[in-house]
Amino acid sequence: MTTKKSIDYQNYLIESLKDPEEAAGYLNAALEGGDTSVFLLALQNVIQAQGGIAAIAKKTHKSRTSLYKTLSQKGNPYLETTNDILSVMGMHFKIVSANSHAASR
Secondary structure (H helix, E strand, O other): OOOOOOOOHHHHHHHHOOOHHHHHHHHHHHHHOOOHHHHHHHHHHHHHHOOOHHHHHHHHOOOHHHHHHHOOOOOOHHHHHHHHHHHHOOOOOOOOOHHHHHHOO
């Protein structure tokens, strides 16, 4: 009997999201549906790939508690409102890696 090694999807996802281009594409895919909770879940995965809440809190000079609240299921009402406004105007958010943006200048 041969045993196959399986790769845990979550671990694979987090590893792939360490690449800024992959992370930007992933976040854009999450934004396309227009569901803020899906975007916030995707953002949580990207944050985990980038070192976790503590690392992001330190870099943004925000408290971990504040970031946890922002990323909760209720999320940030400002993001949802802005998304709704853009949606009715036929527009949407788009995430671009700062690295790819700098390279295109």
